[in-house]
Amino acid sequence: MSSVIRLGVVGGARGKGFGHSLGSLKGRMKLSAICDLHPGVRAAWQKDFPDIHSFEDYETMLDSGKVDAVLLATPMPLHVPQSIAALRRGIHVASEVTACITIDEGRRLIRAVEQSKATYFFAENYxxxxxxxxxxxxxxxxxxxxxxxxxxxxxxxxxxxxxxxxxxxxxxxxxxxxxxxxxxxxxxxxxxxxxxxxxxxxxxxxxxxxxxxxxxxxxxxxxxxxxxxxxxxxxxxxxxxxxxxxxxxxxxxxxxxxxxxxxxxxxxxxxxxxxxxxxxxxxxxxxxxxxxxxxxxxxxxxxxxxxxxxxxxxxxxxxxxxxxxPQWRRHLATAEKSGHGGGDYFILLDFANAIQGRGKPAIxxxxxxxxxxxxxxxxxxxxxxxxxxxxxxxxxxxx
Ligand SMILES: NC(=O)c1ccc[n+]([C@@H]2O[C@H](COP(=O)([O-])OP(=O)(O)OC[C@H]3O[C@@H](n4cnc5c(N)ncnc54)[C@H](O)[C@@H]3O)[C@@H](O)[C@H]2O)c1
The missing domain is CATH 3.30.360.10 (Dihydrodipicolinate Reductase; domain 2)
Incomplete structure (x- = not known):
């Protein structure tokens, strides 16, 4: 893995908030790819971020070698299958809410995390x-x-x-x-x-x-x-x-x-x-x-x-x-500019911290x-x- 974490955002609607917060993590995590079924959504991202890769198909992105981590901002029913697909390939996952819909799905997710070397982080910004x-x-x-x-x-x-x-x-x-x-x-x-x-x-x-x-x-x-x-x-x-x-x-x-x-x-x-x-x-x-x-x-x-x-x-x-x-005391100026009352910035920061060995996933x-x-x-x-x-x-x- 390169020292800068290459992030693929999956689901470009809610994902936008994170795309724009990534600038604050320069040198640690960078936006590498957008994946969305909708061509209009992908085109809008490429207009804002001309250097990123664009994928319609999620598994193609996972297998492309272009991402070390994914941020899943897709509809809720997709979070478990998409998390498991990434974890099995050793790709780190930050998942939007909710993590799963049924308890059985949740247990499958836990097993996949326990069997993977990759990090799973739950992006509960509140x-x-x-x-x-x-x-x-x-x-x-x-x-x-x-x-x-x-x-x-x-x-x-x-x-x-x-x-x-x-x-x-x-x-x-x-x-x-x-x-x-x-x-x-x-x-x-x-x-x-x-x-x-x-x-x-x-x-x-x-x-x-x-x-x-x-x-x-x-x-x-x-x-x-x-x-x-x-x-x-x-x-x-x-x-x-x-x-x-x-x-x-x-x-x-x-x-x-x-x-x-x-x-x-x-x-x-x-x-x-x-x-x-x-x-x-x-x-x-x-x-x-x-x-x-x-x-x-x-x-x-x-x-x-x-x-x-x-x-x-x-x-x-x-x-x-x-x-x-203490986290707010340290990062107040940056967090205040980020979406969801600072939550989007702290999610990315703690996701990067967990991947780069600076502690267990905060969530x-x-x-x-x-x-x-x-x-x-x-x-x-x-x-x-x-x-x-x-x-x-x-x-x-x-x-
Ligand atoms: N944490 C928060 O404050 C917050 C706020 C809003 C939404 N969310 C969560 O974010 C997620 C997305 O919500 P939304 O409102 O943006 O939904 P949305 O339906 O508006 O957008 C979902 C996007 O995912 C894309 N998509 C669907 N299936 C896909 C697939 N298989 N591969 C790639 N892209 C796919 C769609 O084309 C669409 O652009 C949900 O899980 C929701 O719960 C969280």
């Missing part, structure tokens, strides 16, 4: 947000005291992404047609895992119970966009209830309360969190008075009410000097499969009405 990492530092330093409740929400009106122009379903629409569960759990669970110390073995997700509303929003949208007689205007065309709810218990008795809604027509929040501890609580989106008026943002309130005897929200970022995560295959397993677990819980045990995927001693 773990890296500045707010999330600052909270991680505060929790480590005991600012929250004993944590008993963590709420996490992802609600985002993605109805338009479920349909092609002609009214047929995209891969996202097919997921809504075929599954009634939380199909996108890793953005919410990744940060919570880090806060509770699950990767470090300090706590564990033990059980999950899921429930759902009925489906209405997606068929209503299809009726408005494609006509009342169109195929998907029928509410029975989709299994996916509009609002999904998961209640997870941890070994330390923390209640983790998850909301998921990718279809209702309302303002969204992809990273809503509420943390309750004995010494402080956090909310990701609380209205706070600033000099120029009220604005909502991440805020903390301490259990100690102070002199006026009232709880008082204060902006989290006021405490950045004290609690900024590894066991994290990836555990967080993604809540797709199937919530599906089974909703179908059976049962609380289900959460499997342990990480072998003992492998942290």
């Amino acid at each position: 773990v890296y947000s500045r707010t999330h990492r600052m909270i991680e530092t505060m929790i480590r330093q005991g600012v929250f005291g004993e944590i008993t409740y963590v709420q996490g929400g992802y609600y985002h009106d993605c109805r338009s992404l479920a349909f092609n122009q002609d009214g047929s379903l995209t891969w996202r629409g097919i997921l809504r047609r075929d599954f009634n569960c939380h199909t996108y759990p890793t953005h919410t669970l990744g940060p919570i895992d880090r806060w509770l110390g699950v990767r470090e073995g300090k706590d564990r997700f033990v059980s999950v119970m899921a429930s759902t509303s009925r489906q209405a929003a997606l068929s209503d949208y299809a009726a408005q966009r494609f006509g009342k007689k169109s195929r998907y205007a029928n509410p029975a065309a989709f299994k996916h209830g509009d609002t999904q709810k998961l209640l997870i218990k941890t070994a330390n008795g923390v209640l983790v309360d998850i909301l998921f809604d990718p279809i209702s027509p309302r303002p969204g929040n992809c990273a809503e969190h509420f943390i309750t501890g004995t010494k402080a609580c956090f909310h990701s989106n609380t209205p706070i008075p600033y000099a120029d008026g009220m604005r909502a943002g991440p805020a903390i309130a301490f259990a100690d009410k102070g002199k006026n005897g009232h709880y008082h929200w204060q902006p989290l970022m006021d405490m950045a000097d004290q609690y900024e995560h 590894d295959v066991y994290d990836a499969v555990l967080w993604s397993a809540f797709i199937e677990l919530s599906d089974r819980s909703i179908r059976t009405g049962k609380t289900l045990p959460v499997p342990e995927f990480r072998p003992k001693g492998k942290r």
Whole structure:
């Protein structure tokens, strides 16, 4: 392998964010190839990056000798087969979310990673947000005291992404047609895992119970966009209830309360969190008075009410000097310019670090499969009405 990691981006839509963050990793990782089925997508990349190789077929790219690593930003159902194909050839993999759809797929992915010399890195960018990492530092330093409740929400009106122009379903629409569960759990669970110390073995997700509303929003949208007689205007065309709810218990008795809604027509929040501890609580989106008026943002309130005897929200970022995560302290200027609140840059940085022997993958295959397993677990819980045990995927001693 050359000393600079030659990266192939697979799936050029979401992949764009990474393409543009690569400039910050000069001398360590460079964009070598784009692979996408769509000629228009490939042409747009070659316009932006004239020196890269272009491939329509994924396996042809893997066998071309032009890439040492791939970043998979293809539709979710392709992540496991494409990861395994690369790992078997000794090519490093960073996979977009989610890592897998079923638990069986996840176990196959784990086996492939264990049998390969190549690195697998899970590109869950929400773990890296500045707010999330600052909270991680505060929790480590005991600012929250004993944590008993963590709420996490992802609600985002993605109805338009479920349909092609002609009214047929995209891969996202097919997921809504075929599954009634939380199909996108890793953005919410990744940060919570880090806060509770699950990767470090300090706590564990033990059980999950899921429930759902009925489906209405997606068929209503299809009726408005494609006509009342169109195929998907029928509410029975989709299994996916509009609002999904998961209640997870941890070994330390923390209640983790998850909301998921990718279809209702309302303002969204992809990273809503509420943390309750004995010494402080956090909310990701609380209205706070600033000099120029009220604005909502991440805020903390301490259990100690102070002199006026009232709880008082204060902006989290006021405490950045004290609690900024070391990685953010070091890379703030670069990360702030990168997509997804710095996440795209940190993913590439930690992927390069893992490949070049500067530590284990910061987000590894066991994290990836555990967080993604809540797709199937919530599906089974909703179908059976049962609380289900959460499997342990990480072998003992492998942290
Ligand atoms: N981490 C995040 O914040 C974030 C944000 C958006 C999307 N995503 C993830 O990124 C992935 C892609 O999402 P998207 O919104 O860009 O999807 P998309 O459907 O808009 O784009 C997928 C791209 O992959 C290409 N493609 C499909 N099959 C292919 C194949 N076999 N080989 C090569 N290219 C192929 C398509 O032509 C298309 O350009 C998904 O896994 C999604 O979950 C993550």
